[in-house]
């Protein structure tokens with residue numbers, strides 16, 4: 001017989017991670033679970049994290065969120081791609097969501113493109129991506145293509161105000177029965193025998209007891225790190241940027257449906273357009289750039305006036321050596337940090353929540369559940385890290401920071417991916433690879449790594465057909481984009497609360 005006692009889940013921390021977890025648990029766990037969230041307004045949240053990837057739409061939809069309402073409530077804009085500027089001497093390229101070109105049966109489009117390159121028939125890869133074409137034209141539409149059935153729907157994500165998103169989720173979670181407790185966690189109580197956490201002790205001698213604890217306390221990692229001593233695997237040798245200087249600026253006239261990541265002498269700068277402002281931040285290595293220089297460089301790179309003083313954030317790239325210890329699971333910044341070059345952190349919170357729900361413990365936890373959670377999370381972290389490292393390694397810039405990046409020995413999995421691409425233009429997606437073949441393709445090609453071969457089946461296609469096919473894909477994309485509305489007008493029309 002099952003115990004009548006509810007299982008108490010305590011979420012420590014109310015940033016994006018805490019409230020995403022609270023909203024999801026409220027939605028998916030039945031009355032057998034009682035959810036409490038503890039947060040401290042005085043401590044506050046990290047206050048950044050504005051660009052996402054398309055999977056966020058699945059998360060929102062699973063919570064029953066109306067997309068237009070969400071866009072209005074979080075001052076969001078649409079995101080079709082990331083533009084990389086200055087990472088190589090050739091200037092700029094896009095990593096757009098969605099397909100590039102159309103596959104021909106078993107033959108992936110990029111093999112036809114590579115074959116075309118050898119005969120001077122292919123144009124830059126970006127021209128064959130509908131998302132890319134729409135992004136550069138500042139256009140947006142949702143739903144099926146209007147002009148040709150063979151065109152795909154455009155996948156999209158959002159740029160949003162992270163503080164407003166947490167507020168939005170808080171309302172949802174509280175209306176779903178989550179209890180919020182305001183207070184500063186002063187210490188963690190543990191069972192003398194098992195070592196499990198039994199309660200959070202708050203200022204003022206209050207205590208919040210629980211059976212399962214989710215550590216969403218951000219970089220502090222109060223439970224998983226401080227109390228349980230889970231170590232941190234430091235990846236600074238691969239990803240040496242350890243600071244960010246962030247500042248909002250006035251809403252950009254150029255209201256782009258894409259994030260921009262512009263390389264500079266010791267890192268890169270993000271630009272994220274929202275409805276009410278633009279988010280900007282300079283990511284840099286403190287060994288190569290002082291904080292004062294970083295602030296000056298950031299301010300000089302804004303396209304509208306700053307709305308405040310730059311704020312400095314410190315971090316160390318890496319991950320926890322264990323994500324689930326005893327009865328504590330780390331989510332968000334408490335679990336590790338990978339810089340926002342490909343906007344992956346919020347997604348990794350989402351996939352952590354999915355994993356928790358799949359491996360959900362009942363009244364007790366078995367070690368094998370913890371091990372499986374850790375195995376999947378380690379893999380996910382490692383794969384995302386490799387994708388980020390590729391951007392840095394494959395540069396041809398002249399500054400010391402960038403020269404050092406080219407000298408770094410690559411992690412094994414990344415080395416294999418690069419070798420396969422170089423030798424035969426081939427791409428493989430392994431278990432837990434967040435990014436698809438087409439994402440790797442765009443970054444490999446965009447960063448100037450040439451493939452020396454292509455699939456032999458591409459040679460079976462007559463030359464004229466290759467030329468016609470490439471032209472057709474580009475022309476269809478251009479025709480579709482021409483009838484799409486302007487991004488700002490689209491947001492104004494569909495998502496109330498917008499100023500254009």
Ligand code: FAD
Nearest residue numbers: 013014015016017045046049051185218332333340345346
């Ligand atoms: P936090 O926001 O720090 O929240 C921690 C919570 O714990 C707060 O509520 C705090 O009050 C509470 N807390 C801490 N200590 C105590 C205590 N003693 N008592 C009570 N409560 C406590 N991600 C993306 O996906 N896209 C991006 O574009 C992006 N950009 C980023 C840029 C930078 C510079 C950085 C640093 C991160 C970025 N991220 C991005 C990551 C993203 O910001 C985080 O993943 C996300 O905000 C989740 O943070 P969190 O909830 O884990 O931590």
